[in-house]
Amino acid sequence: MSRLHDMGGRFGDGSIPIPRDDKNEVINLEPTFKYEWHAKAWAITLAAGALGEWNLDISRHYRECLPPKDYVNFSYYEKWLAALTNLLIDKELISISELKDYVYAAENGTLKKFSDNDIKLDHRTWLAKDVQKTLGWGGPSVRDINISPVFDIGDKVITQNYSPNKDISGGHTRLPKYAMGRVGVIHSYNNNHVFPDKNAHSLGENPLPLYTVEFKASEIWGELAENENDGILLDLWEPYLKLFPH
Amino acid sequence: MSEKKNIVEDHHHADDHAHSHLPSDPELRVKALETLLLNKGLIVSKTLDELIDTYENRIGPKNGANVVAKAWVDPEYKKRLLTDATSAIRELSYQGRQGENMVVVENTPEIHNVIVCTLCSCYPWPVLGIPPTWYKSDEYRSRTVREPRKVLLEFGLSLDPKVQIKVWDSTAEIRYLVLPMRPKGTEKMNESELAELVTRNSMIGTGLPKEIK
Numbered sequence: 001m002s003r004l005h006d007m008g009g010r011f012g013d014g015s016i017p018i019p020r021d022d023k024n025e026v027i028n029l030e031p032t033f034k035y036e037w038h039a040k041a042w043a044i045t046l047a048a049g050a051l052g053e054w055n056l057d058i059s060r061h062y063r064e065c066l067p068p069k070d071y072v073n074f075s076y077y078e079k080w081l082a083a084l085t086n087l088l089i090d091k092e093l094i095s096i097s098e099l100k101d102y103v104y105a106a107e108n109g110t111l112k113k114f115s116d117n118d119i120k121l122d123h124r125t126w127l128a129k130d131v132q133k134t135l136g137w138g139g140p141s142v143r144d145i146n147i148s149p150v151f152d153i154g155d156k157v158i159t160q161n162y163s164p165n166k167d168i169s170g171g172h173t174r175l176p177k178y179a180m181g182r183v184g185v186i187h188s189y190n191n192n193h194v195f196p197d198k199n200a201h202s203l204g205e206n207p208l209p210l211y212t213v214e215f216k217a218s219e220i221w222g223e224l225a226e227n228e229n230d231g232i233l234l235d236l237w238e239p240y241l242k243l244f245p246h
Numbered sequence: 247m248s249e250k251k252n253i254v255e256d257h258h259h260a261d262d263h264a265h266s267h268l269p270s271d272p273e274l275r276v277k278a279l280e281t282l283l284l285n286k287g288l289i290v291s292k293t294l295d296e297l298i299d300t301y302e303n304r305i306g307p308k309n310g311a312n313v314v315a316k317a318w319v320d321p322e323y324k325k326r327l328l329t330d331a332t333s334a335i336r337e338l339s340y341q342g343r344q345g346e347n348m349v350v351v352e353n354t355p356e357i358h359n360v361i362v363c364t365l366c367s368c369y370p371w372p373v374l375g376i377p378p379t380w381y382k383s384d385e386y387r388s389r390t391v392r393e394p395r396k397v398l399l400e401f402g403l404s405l406d407p408k409v410q411i412k413v414w415d416s417t418a419e420i421r422y423l424v425l426p427m428r429p430k431g432t433e434k435m436n437e438s439e440l441a442e443l444v445t446r447n448s449m450i451g452t453g454l455p456k457e458i459k
Contacts (some may be wrong), residue, residue: 008364008415009392013385016400019378026401026453028445032302032376037276039302041387042376043294044280060366067263076367076382081275082265089264094282099267106278107269114285114337121287128292136298138342141419174417176364178391193419208416226395230411235418 002177003170004161005064009178009221041077045084050126053091056139057200061172062087122244141194143207150238151211155186158244159213159236165197172200175240179232183244184215187233195237209238306375309340310423311444313350313373314455315437318428327425328352335373335423345372345421351414352425353451358409359424360398360451362390362415370421374449381450391415401452425450431458 005015019027033039049059062083066074074082088094105111126134151157161181165171174196188211195206213236218228283289304352313335317324327334331348335341348370351359363369364387369377380386390397394411398404405411414422426448432440435458447453 005365007384007388010388014395016389017380017383018384018401019380026447028447028453029307030378032306033298034379035273037273037449039298040276040280040294041272043297044276044283044289046297047289047293048283056441059411063366066265070265076379078272081272081279082263082268085268085279086263088279088283093288094286096264096267098282098286099264099278102278103267105268105273106274106281111277111281113281119285119287121290125290126293127290128296131293131296131300132363134343136321136342138344138346140346142347174365176415176417178364179415189433190418190420196418200411201440210420212420214412221392224392226393227407227411230394230413232391232413232415234415235420237418 004068006177021204034079038077041081042085045080047126048084048088048093050134051093051122052085053093053123054201056141057172057194057196058202059083060196061200064172103210105114131191142191143194143205144208145192147192147209149189149208149209149211151186151189151209151243153186153188153242156183156244157186157211157241158183158215160240161241164240167198167203168201171197173197175236176234177216178220179234179236182215182219184213184219184234186214187212187214190235193237195239197237197239211236211241213241263424295297301371301376305340305372307373307444307446307449308441309338309375310370310373310446310449311441312338312437313340314425314444314449315425317350317425317436318432318440324425330345331342331423340372342372343371344368347420348373348423349420350423350425351412353427355413355427356410358405358451359412359414359422360390360394361414361416361422361424364388364391365415365417368416368421370423374446378446394427398452401447403453424449426455429455429457 019030020028035156063079066082073198159175159180159182164175165173191208193210198204198206206228212233215232217225217230217232220232317327327350331350335348353359367377367382391413394413416422429443443456445453445455448455
């Protein structure tokens with residue numbers, strides 16, 4: 001079973017919302033953020049993430065397990081905001097009653113920001129002077145551990161037929177449904193990376209070999225493939241794969 | 247082995263979700279959360295401003311265009327870019343968040359590469375900035391893996407059936423950048439002139455560099 005975010009290949013979506021100019025030419029440079037609240041929602045999410053209470057995989061998992069009707073109805077940054085709110089509550093950085101008070105104040109125009117002197121900064125709070133340094137470092141997911149990859153480049157492999165997340169029913173995974181149970185070829189080995197299926201559920205990083213696997217379009221879509229020789233390449237962790245034939 | 251594994255359910259039921267308390271107007275939602283986090287000292291305004299300014303004014307597709315132009319004029323650089331993109335891109339001081347592990351894929355007369363993230367919105371921030379709305383749309387995410395040729399046609403790109411399309415679905419923490427083909431008739435142009443021809447979409451695979459007239 002998959003979750004709603006796992007939408008690769010699904011039917012029903014219309015044309016791509018490509019911005020165009022008066023002459024119907026594709027516009028290549030839009031504003032980074034369409035509305036100020038988009039910028040704020042994005043920046044607050046990054047700043048709250050820097051508190052270190054959750055990792056990237058956990059935040060993805062929270063967006064993915066929004067109730068399906070919300071996932072469909074929310075715009076991109078509304079999903080971010082909703083997931084952030086749930087994380088802040090679950091990690092006890094804010095309480096439901098605080099949230100309700102501030103929501104009430106926002107709706108009634110009585111929101112009040114304290115003066116800086118009245119605010120006690122948390123020791124984890126991300127300061128402006130550290131922003132460039134932290135962005136420059138990023139959050140590498142490669143781990144330098146001594147695990148040898150099981151598969152060689154050129155090996156034929158088949159992907160798991162069901163969600164590979166064995167620990168959590170309906171849990172986070174990065175094997176999309178459209179590529180489950182399909183035969184592909186190992187294109188490259190990309191070192192050992194933190195395993196999202198565990199890391200998204202606070203079960204440890206469990207770094208494992210990560211491969212790029214190439215599939216023929218006809219293997220994935222059968223006769224519906226636009227062109228059987230086209231290829232689709234996915235980055236897949238070792239537990240998603242078995243040698244084929246097995 | 248017959249023992250059933252401990253199945254953890256860490257989902258909430260819909261009505262338990264904290265986010266259901268948020269106001270319906272997203273602007274108010276942001277205001278409420280922002281003010282709460284500011285007052286609790288968990289975030290500071292200057293950090294938000296610095297983040298937004300960085301990606302609105304400093305980090306964007308111009309970076310990627312510089313990488314591509316350098317690869318067009320410098321065969322040794324191109325070789326490094328195609329074998330260890332992260333290091334080659336770092337030579338131009340582009341690095342970090344959402345670009346920790348870069349891979350550059352080269353377009354040729356035989357192969358056209360397209361980048362997508364079907365599961366979320368993975369995108370190489372240090373070289374392209376924050377993804378455009380269409381890249382994050384359901385339409386692009388769902389259709390590009392199944393019907394890339396129809397999708398590219400919507401972007402105005404009609405590919406010969408003999409050209410093989412490779413769609414790269416960014417399912418892990420590797421971030422992809424397309425190295426488009428250098429346009430014809432640009433032999434006399436220098437690196438910075440060439441960089442002006444490199445469009446953002448040409449580095450995602452949904453466009454080509456600008457032609458010279």
